[in-house]
Amino acid sequence: MKLEEFQAKRLFRDCGIPAPDGVMVTTAEEARSAAEKIGCPVVIKAQVQAGGRGKAGGVKLAGTPAEAYMVSDSILGMDIKGLEVERLLIDPAVPIAAEYYVGITIDRRKKLPVMMVSASGGMDIEKVAAETPDLIFFQEINPERGLRSFEAKQLAFRLFNDKKKAMATASIMVKLWKCFHDVDASLAEINPLAELEDGSIIALDAKIVLDDNAIFKHPVMEELRLPTPSEKKELDAKSHGLSYVQLEGEIGCMVNGAGLE
DSSP states (O other), X not given: OBOOHHHHHHHHHHTTOOOOOOEEESSHHHHHHHHHHHOSSEEEEEOOSSSXXXXXXXXXXXXXXXXXXXXXXXXXXXXXXXXXXXOEEEEEOOXXXXXEEEEEEEETTTTEEEEEEESOTTSOHHHHHHHOGGGEEEEEOOTTTOSOHHHHHHHHHHHXXXXXXXXXXXXXXXXXXXXXXXXXXXXXXXXXXEEETTSOEEEOOOEEEEOGGGGGGOHHHHTTOOOOHHHHHHHHHHHTXXXXXXXXXXOOOOOOBTTBO
């Protein structure tokens, strides 16, 4: 189950991770009102469960409430990787000095959570791994002990020479692990983790994927589900006791085995 950015940022803030307190809207008029409330300039971000929103034109700046209305009107209804934009996040624009990547995922080969950090924030981590793997640093996490403070500091000093910035980033890493662990996530990602011009560190984007097998332990998380069209089919099948997997193409398979009945 994927959370949209506005939901993930709310969860981050609940865990003490600094993130912009934006407003989710569904109409251009609501976007205008949000821009007036927040104060311009603002960043208008399409809320879809897909990457590459910026390249698709789904992330834009607006310098006035009137411009926020016009930009929002142009983004709402846009198709991004087969998903229709129905919601927008209106965030305050902030002065960025540098961008970094921090994320936690599951290393299925080692059967452990692993934290990844890189100074190449704002880019797809897969592209960084393929082209410049030496720019990514890893820390395996013992699930019983969690991410320890000294481990987070070692990673943070890979990104910063400045002690104050490194310590602030280490604190965010520890809180990100707590967030990841507490909701049984399979991915928790901050891309970019931004250094602002005043030296502060903040999560400008947020991505969380929850493990569907553990959702039953978190009924509040289930209430946040905003299923895509393909996920609606899977949920409908599940309600009838069936296992359904959306695949490409025009040929369907009905199979048994693997413990299915």
